[in-house]
Amino acid sequence: MVSKGKAVLIAAFVGLGGLMLxxxxxxNSYQPQLNQVTVNIQTIKLLSVDKINNRANLEIDYILYNPxxxxxTISTINYELYANGKDIGQGHYSxxxxxxxxxxxLFPNSNMTVPDDTFQLVNSPSIADVYDSIVKGDSVKYExxxxxxxESTLTLITKDFDVTxx
Numbered sequence: 001m002v003s004k005g006k007a008v009l010i011a012a013f014v015g016l017g018g019l020m021l022x023x024x025x026x027x028n029s030y031q032p033q034l035n036q037v038t039v040n041i042q043t044i045k046l047l048s049v050d051k052i053n054n055r056a057n058l059e060i061d062y063i064l065y066n067p068x069x070x071x072x073t074i075s076t077i078n079y080e081l082y083a084n085g086k087d088i089g090q091g092h093y094s095x096x097x098x099x100x101x102x103x104x105x106l107f108p109n110s111n112m113t114v115p116d117d118t119f120q121l122v123n124s125p126s127i128a129d130v131y132d133s134i135v136k137g138d139s140v141k142y143e144x145x146x147x148x149x150x151e152s153t154l155t156l157i158t159k160d161f162d163v164t165x166x
């Protein structure tokens with residue numbers, strides 16, 4: 001026969017385990033919906049050119065569309081940027097250090113623009129022709145391949161993307 005104290009303790013652990021299982025299953029139930037969020041490039045603009053150090057700063061604006069009924073946020077965007085098929089470098093956008101309540105929100109059935117991701121383009125012999133085209137303002141086809149971290153209240157996913165502009 002089990003004493004009342006042991007029965008209460010066992011019931012408490014079983015209840016705690018059940019509660020943890022519930023939260024795990026509940027949080028994971030949102031992952032298929034968060035995977036529906038789409039990423040695109042809205043604009044890429046030349047901000048400045050440093051002719052002395054052979055560098056140019058580009059502003060990349062991503063636009064995200066949330067077709068779901070879940071409000072979410074974006075914490076990071078890591079990407080590799082290509083121009084006219086040539087790899088011109090890596091970029092990173094992050095608001096991980098901001099609490100979730102203070103991040104820009106991606107509301108249900110709406111768009112959100114992630115602005116001011118400044119990409120520093122460094123001229124090198126392997127991309128000199130593309131660098132010149134960008135600095136001159138010629139037509140350039142951009143492609144960004146990377147990952148975006150999408151978070152909701154109880155879960156987060158990392159989603160791959162491959163988008164083009166131009």
